[in-house]
Amino acid sequence: MRDRVFFPSDILKPFVKNYWTCRHDTDVLEVMYPSGCVELCIDISTNDTVRHRGSNAMKVPSLEVLGHWTIPTMAALTKGNTCLITRFHPHANALFFPNPASDFTNESIDLCDIFNKESGDFYNRLMEQPTLEQKVEVLEAFLIQRLVRNKRSDQQLKLVEHLCNYVAQEDRAFNIQDLSAHYGFSERYIQKLFMDWVGITPQKFFSVQRFNRSLELLRSSPQPLTSIAFECGYYDQAHFIKEFKSYTGLTPNQVKKLC
Template sequence: MEFQYFQPAKALAPYIRHYYQFASSDNAAYEDTVFPSGNTEVIFNLGGGIWESFQDNAFRKNPAIELWGQITRPLAIRSSGAHLMLGVRFFTHGTPFAIDDEIGIFNDQVSDLTNVMGGDIRDLHGRLLEAQSIDMRITLLDNFFASKLTRASRRQDRLDKVARILTSIAKDPTENNIGRVAGTFGITTRYLHKLVYQHTGLSPKSFDKIHRFKTSLKLIGENKLPLTSIAYDAGYFDQSHFIRDFKSFTGLTPSAYLNNLSAVNQMLIN
């Protein structure tokens, strides 16, 4: 397996975290579990392999152009065949400039993006398949999403406000900080909840929990601190809170996860 990361054009950088290419020439069957990351993603399948995700109590084949909504619980995936995938990973607040639908309706599922964006995204997929290099593909992505951003210019002020709110929440990785953040922005906690959910698919509390969880994943991956220290450094009130939240997001205790580090989920913290 090989992951490569690419930065978007400057105008897109506040909304798109990065592009990535995933390549695998191994035809062996592969299984993993995807954990919550706080990001939404678009994935273009350019190879011959098959990906499936566990939805509605069964494994179902993922579409050629995947829209990953917010994942809030463990999601099993499996694949077969050789893969070439090109992904667009949005910041938590970033998807609404490209997709008009309320993002929360896509939570915990892998949807067919052609049902959401229609012919435009299908045409882009065709051009990506024909492109002869990764540089050409990145240029195609930049041009496509830049045009979407231009059309969404009226939304940018609100998207930027949500980004600032999320940054404030992330800077204070402790529980029960939502009221303080709302006060800083001069809004009620009820309006903050509505604003964040409309633009991210997550409640402020869910975003806060996922942010602390991602911080703990990164620290576990570095393997430099005992789990007790990781809990406090990630903003958990105590060890029991850490273990409970971690298990709800992964199905594993932190110590069990440490013994089963996954390439897919280590990718999620980048």
């Protein structure tokens, strides 16, 4: 369950959506929903989490870069597990990691494999702090340090931000030709920008945004599936169910019962 939410300082606000803690009071097997964002997940309870994808299972590292999930995935969490999670804006996660964002897609990457000793020192400092607020301060200092070292192009960053906003606001079927014509860049160049900066293609990014709109309506609205499908821009209910199941392994009705 989501416990507490913290908002970033002014210097990080353009790049980080928020920080939040996720705490579990019982052992649970949770469906992982694609968020449309890359996240940095820090286990601050030292309780094991195991992620399941089909017949494969893996222990989650204490410092985890969690990329975009576009395939059905479950997480087995033990009682007492608490994570401190940084959710980056879709266009901005590449500012904090040297890898192309696509390296993280459908992957759980140990931050120590990226930054070596620096990651271990950061984790030790964070875990030494007695309060959650102080842990967030250490996290912010680490992210600001990474941001200052960033060598990425500000011009490209702004372009990717505009592209993401344009795609996220689309309420009809996505068409990369329209996106290319609107911004005056080739389809190939836009595809590469998305893979490097966001981690998924613009088509997949649109699909995940649409999925999240439908998930919110499932949780909050009494509308029938046909109405939700139409409102979110799916061709029909069958299309809605097929795409929903491709992300979660469950039908919309099955997820609604979990809400």
